[in-house]
Amino acid sequence: MTPLTRDPARTAPAGPARSDWGLRLGGPVWLVRRQHRAAFWTLIAVTLLGTLVMLHLRGQMMDYLAAQDASSRRSGGLPPEFEAYASRLFSIGSYLGYIPVLAGVFLGAPLIAGDLESGTAKLATSQSVSRVRWLTVKLAVPAAMLTLSTATLTAALTWWWNPVKGLSDGLIWTSFFSVTGVTPVAYALLTFTVGVAVGMLLRRTLVSMVVTLGIVVAIGFVWDEVWRSLGNVMSVSTDKGVGPGAVPPELPTQAEQQGQGTYFLTSSGDRLDWTTCLDQTESDRAHAACLESEHVIGWSIDYLPVSQMQTMQWLGAGIMLAVTAAVAAFVILWGRKRLL
Incomplete structure (x- = not known):
């Protein structure tokens, strides 16, 4: 009786090689x-x-x-x-x-x-x-x-x-x-x-x-x-004037200020650059009169919120x-x- 032999070609089925990561x-x-x-x-x-x-x-x-x-933490x-x-x-x-x-x-x-x-x-x-x-x-x-x-x-x-x-x-x-x-x-x-x-x-x-x-x-x-x-730039403003004692608007937490800085807000809703009336600073009265003539009522600031x-x-x-x-x-x- 002829002994059975094993053909390597039959016992090793063809297929994709297995990679080093264990994937075929x-x-x-x-x-x-x-x-x-x-x-x-x-x-x-x-x-x-x-x-x-x-x-x-x-x-x-x-x-x-x-x-x-908690008491050792800064205000920030x-x-x-x-x-x-x-x-x-x-x-x-x-x-x-x-x-x-x-x-x-x-x-x-x-x-x-x-x-x-x-x-x-x-x-x-x-x-x-x-x-x-x-x-x-x-x-x-x-x-x-x-x-x-x-x-x-x-x-x-x-x-x-x-x-x-x-x-x-x-x-x-x-x-x-x-x-x-x-x-x-x-x-x-x-x-x-x-x-x-x-x-x-x-x-x-x-x-x-x-x-x-x-x-x-x-x-x-x-x-x-x-x-x-x-993002959609947002604004925060005040209408309590810009003279002594007036407080600029406060930005929301983690907001980033945009633009050139703080703008002057007029009674008509328009905004003026902060350099408005800068040439009238020889006296507080002249500067205040200039701002009043421009109908300035407060400040306005643009910002991007973290939200x-x-x-x-x-x-x-x-x-x-x-x-x-x-x-x-x-x-x-x-x-x-x-x-x-």
Whole structure:
């Protein structure tokens, strides 16, 4: 009787390879993971380390506040020694503000430019995988990793900041607008796709990184200039005069003053610049007479309330995600015909 033999081809069923993460990946997903595994593992490590550091520092801060007697707190709400903890929180928030720069320059720009330089793009698209599918996976896998990482870090920062926001000069909501909530995720995805588009067009990794850096800096400048316009500016005013003893209007808690400062309010509801009658200051009587001739009855101040923060963040994130989708569509449509 002929002994039974085992055919390796029959006993090892074909299927997608199991990745280092314990997932079954195949085709372009497996290729993208293998190509950029160093960057992905670095991203995961930085995310875990950063999250643990923020959780630890938050725990220290909350323990310190819990140990303080209520009578030892300042009128502003926190002990003077708290500034050291506030400084750490502000510094970490500032560091997270560099995520969009890193996403665009070090993850987005080399993504396709490196493949075009090395010939990997030509090899990958010469197989059974279409260019559209390859480009889609090439964008989607790093974007998913970037989204998860950024969301985790910003969620930890938001949780750390929420209990003390506005209770210190360095912790006002405008200082954390772009590094908390949904804004950082949308911002990082925008700079990432811009970097990918630049790399695809320039086809050289180093050049693409330099150009992307310049574009990302320009995007950051524009964002810093326009994000306040996403809110609805409100006003607070008085009608008790502006002479001696008159008290200017008080802004709501955590509100940020807008515009040039305090305006003069007239009886007709118009507002005059604070420099009105500035040339009539040779005497209090002359200055008062000038203001009276302009029918000034009080002060008016414009401000943005903290209550609008989340609405402004979602609106800004929506705009950035719309631009991100447009850039991603451009990358796929352009690459479908002109990639190689």
